[in-house]
Amino acid sequence: xxxxxxxxLILVLFFTLTSLPVLAQEASGQGRVVSQQDWLDRMPIIIxxxxxxxxxxxxxxxxxxxxxxx
Amino acid sequence: MNILAKVFENFLSFKRIPLKxxxxxxxxxxxxQLGMIIMGQPxxxxxxxxxxxxxxxxxxxxxxKVEHYHWIxxxxxxxxxxxxxxxxxxxxVAQLTVDGTLACPPPVDGGANFQRAVDAGLRxxxxxxxxxxxxxxxxxxxxxxxxxxxxxxxxxxxxxCGVFGQLDIEIVHLVWELFGWFATLILLRQFPKNVWLWLAxxxxxxxxxxxxxxxxxxxxxxxxxxxxxRQLWATVADGAIVTAVPVGRxxxxxxxxxxxxxxxxxxxxxxxxxxxxxxxxxxxTRPWLHFGYNALITIPTVIGFVIELRRIYDYYLEKALPSxxxxxxVAATPQLERLMFHKGDVIIKQGDVADRFFILSKGEVEVVxxxxxxxxxxxxxxxxxxxxxxxxLLNEGKRIATVKAFTNDVEVMALDRDVFKGLMENxxxxxxxxxxxxxxRVAEATASN
Numbered sequence: 065x066x067x068x069x070x071x072x073l074i075l076v077l078f079f080t081l082t083s084l085p086v087l088a089q090e091a092s093g094q095g096r097v098v099s100q101q102d103w104l105d106r107m108p109i110i111i112x113x114x115x116x117x118x119x120x121x122x123x124x125x126x127x128x129x130x131x132x133x134x
Numbered sequence: 135m136n137i138l139a140k141v142f143e144n145f146l147s148f149k150r151i152p153l154k155x156x157x158x159x160x161x162x163x164x165x166x167q168l169g170m171i172i173m174g175q176p177x178x179x180x181x182x183x184x185x186x187x188x189x190x191x192x193x194x195x196x197x198x199k200v201e202h203y204h205w206i207x208x209x210x211x212x213x214x215x216x217x218x219x220x221x222x223x224x225x226x227v228a229q230l231t232v233d234g235t236l237a238c239p240p241p242v243d244g245g246a247n248f249q250r251a252v253d254a255g256l257r258x259x260x261x262x263x264x265x266x267x268x269x270x271x272x273x274x275x276x277x278x279x280x281x282x283x284x285x286x287x288x289x290x291x292x293x294x295c296g297v298f299g300q301l302d303i304e305i306v307h308l309v310w311e312l313f314g315w316f317a318t319l320i321l322l323r324q325f326p327k328n329v330w331l332w333l334a335x336x337x338x339x340x341x342x343x344x345x346x347x348x349x350x351x352x353x354x355x356x357x358x359x360x361x362x363x364r365q366l367w368a369t370v371a372d373g374a375i376v377t378a379v380p381v382g383r384x385x386x387x388x389x390x391x392x393x394x395x396x397x398x399x400x401x402x403x404x405x406x407x408x409x410x411x412x413x414x415x416x417x418x419t420r421p422w423l424h425f426g427y428n429a430l431i432t433i434p435t436v437i438g439f440v441i442e443l444r445r446i447y448d449y450y451l452e453k454a455l456p457s458x459x460x461x462x463x464v465a466a467t468p469q470l471e472r473l474m475f476h477k478g479d480v481i482i483k484q485g486d487v488a489d490r491f492f493i494l495s496k497g498e499v500e501v502v503x504x505x506x507x508x509x510x511x512x513x514x515x516x517x518x519x520x521x522x523x524x525x526x527l528l529n530e531g532k533r534i535a536t537v538k539a540f541t542n543d544v545e546v547m548a549l550d551r552d553v554f555k556g557l558m559e560n561x562x563x564x565x566x567x568x569x570x571x572x573x574x575r576v577a578e579a580t581a582s583n
């Protein structure tokens with residue numbers, strides 16, 4: 065269980081980091097006004113951040129549950 | 135409630151730091167504070183100098199408490215820091231509510247701000263920039279120029295960035311938030327049944343994801359393609375008090391952070407506000423939202439800490455008498471008296487009436503038997519975590535050996551006879567353990583004579 069969580073965390077970090085250059089390329093045009101699309105473009109980051117936050121909580125909580133069982 | 139008050143008093147009182155050092159520190163803090171006020175320094179300098187003398191005192195006292203109370207002391211440190219952090223947010227929203235202007239971090243009197251003031255004829259070119267952060271800010275109007283009141287005077291108030299506004303930057307927010315989050319998760323591992331800590335972790339997690347996203351937009355999403363306006367400031371100085379004066383706005387290409395990212399997910403102008411414009415007007419602005427997050431984090435943290443404080447006991451008491459129940463350890467801990475000795479000091483003297491039980495928490499002591507012919511010889515050297523003085527108490531008699539400090543800075547925790555005997559009467563296992571050690575020591579002392 066613990067190893068699976070760690071692998072998931074590494075995968076999410078990997079996909080999040082590799083998506084950064086893609087987002088940077090998508091942004092174009094001079095002096096644009098922020099639109100809903102700009103937020104949608106950043107959704108992978110927001111979802112990644114939510115997943116990372118949940119995973120970090122889970123890693124700690126699973127960790128102490130295991131310790132309690134010992 | 136009385137027990138909690140006693141535990142609080144016991145935990146909060148200075149144990150390691152002598153009273154005279156505390157008094158000298160308080161005096162130094164007061165003198166520095168007064169000096170800074172007389173010198174006309176801004177609020178953050180006054181507060182900084184007031185706090186400075188306390189840092190080493192609190193550090194050494196904190197280390198002592200971590201040594202004796204382990205995780206509860208760490209819980210106390212995290213709680214103390216979270217309260218301080220909330221204090222900054224309270225100061226900020228109070229400044230905003232009264233007459234503050236959100237210009238964070240406050241413009242600094244140096245470089246471009248100084249030059250703009252010279253160009254605008256607000257100060258002489260022969261002045262020297264002070265390098266101080268602005269304490270006062272003239273509120274800008276829609277054009278980025280000074281906002282004037284009904285009398286035609288500029289509307290001036292504090293820079294609404296808390297006391298230490300220089301720290302109102304994304305990297306500080308991120309590092310602090312992650313520290314609080316991880317520290318509380320680690321505390322949760324130690325206190326898994328504390329529901330208030332679970333609540334604090336929930337809000338810390340929500341707050342963390344806000345800051346992780348905001349920090350992403352600030353540090354990594356840097357391409358400037360959005361239409362923004364940059365507020366220009368000029369700084370004037372009256373002694374050490376710097377005022378930031380708005381001198382216009384200029385159009386600028388800015389990154390996503392500047393136009394929307396810094397508001398994050400929930401604050402006005404952020405993700406929710408963009409997708410649901412009808413609720414954007416009622417969403418809290420970022421300072422109020424983050425004040426709310428921190429209140430929701432700090433309040434359960436404080437309650438959780440107070441609950442754990444009721445279960446506090448001294449680690450050295452547990453180490454010396456491991457068979458005592460948790461309840462007995464908790465009840466006996468406030469009765470411990472800390473005593474310090476230098477090398478060679480006599481802690482108990484052979485032949486004296488036994489009145490106390492001692493647990494060694496720092497350094498080494500030497501147990502010496504004094505012979506009838508006036509000579510003496512060493513029976514044992516005891517280390518931190520061991521105890522002595524039990525023989526005379528359990529036998530209702532006199533001390534059978536002398537105990538001296540064998541190293542410098544020997545620290546012992548002493549329990550009165552009645553408290554010790556009460557513990558022994560209520561814990562058969564501890565009584566058996568102590569009796570076993572006592573028989574062995576009596577036998578050694580007898581054999582040596």
